[in-house]
Amino acid sequence: DVVMTQSPLSLPVTLGQPASISCRSSQSLVYSDGNSYLNWFQQRPGQSPRRLVYRVSNRDSGVPDRFSGSGSGTDFTLKISRVEAEDVGVYYCMQGTHWPYTFGQGTKLDIK
Amino acid sequence: EVRLVESGGGLVQPGGSLRLSCAASGFTFSDEWMAWVRQAPGKGLEWVAYIKQDESAQNYVDSVRGRFSISRDNGKNSLYLQMNSLRVEDTAVYYCVRDVRGPRDWGQGTMVTVSS
Numbered sequence: 001d002v003v004m005t006q007s008p009l010s011l012p013v014t015l016g017q018p019a020s021i022s023c024r025s026s027q028s029l030v031y032s033d034g035n036s037y038l039n040w041f042q043q044r045p046g047q048s049p050r051r052l053v054y055r056v057s058n059r060d061s062g063v064p065d066r067f068s069g070s071g072s073g074t075d076f077t078l079k080i081s082r083v084e085a086e087d088v089g090v091y092y093c094m095q096g097t098h099w100p101y102t103f104g105q106g107t108k109l110d111i112k
Numbered sequence: 113e114v115r116l117v118e119s120g121g122g123l124v125q126p127g128g129s130l131r132l133s134c135a136a137s138g139f140t141f142s143d144e145w146m147a148w149v150r151q152a153p154g155k156g157l158e159w160v161a162y163i164k165q166d167e168s169a170q171n172y173v174d175s176v177r178g179r180f181s182i183s184r185d186n187g188k189n190s191l192y193l194q195m196n197s198l199r200v201e202d203t204a205v206y207y208c209v210r211d212v213r214g215p216r217d218w219g220q221g222t223m224v225t226v227s228s
Contacts, residue, residue: 037214
């Protein structure tokens with residue numbers, strides 16, 4: 001199975017400051033169609049996960065533009081340009097290229 | 113508005129069975145790959161199974177293969193997960209999701225507790 005390794009696992013951030021989460025995969029996530037199926041999800045306390053970014057860098061509708069995804073191959077990053085209080089929660093990367101699809105362990109973001 | 117509403121969770125003894133359902137609305141259900149993802153209490157997310165639009169392809173994570181069965185009824189806009197031979201480690205919230213390579217929509221989840 002493809003192992004998704006996130007860092008850090010805990011991310012205390014001051015309001016208004018930037019934040020960055022790294023996600024590394026144990027294999028390339030490039031699929032035969034040329035796409036890399038690397039997604040980012042946010043799970044706020046007590047809620048279902050919500051997709052923020054799909055195929056590495058495509059932001060979902062309604063997701064604030066302070067969120068951005070980047071990367072290629074096996075190395076990916078989610079960046080938040082200025083953290084707001086509503087960003088508190090756990091962030092997961094997920095690969096949808098190789099079955100079984102797998103998630104990272106999750107990064108818990110909270111406010112310092 | 114897309115809605116995915118799961119039901120059928122509950123408390124069951126080890127070795128027992130449950131059937132989860134997911135009622136979908138707000139999109140053309142028959143056009144979409146669908147799947148189940150679970151989350152054990154206080155833990156991360158784990159894929160369980162997916163199914164193609166016409167049921168011609170399904171796949172399972174190794175830990176549930178042979179015990180769980182995913183199915184759908186496009187006429188009823190519904191997704192199902194038949195869970196047999198349940199184990200304590202199957203205890204989790206089970207989410208119905210739309211679009212498997214990067215689930216864009218999630219239900220609220222239904223809790224399955226396997227305990228004696």
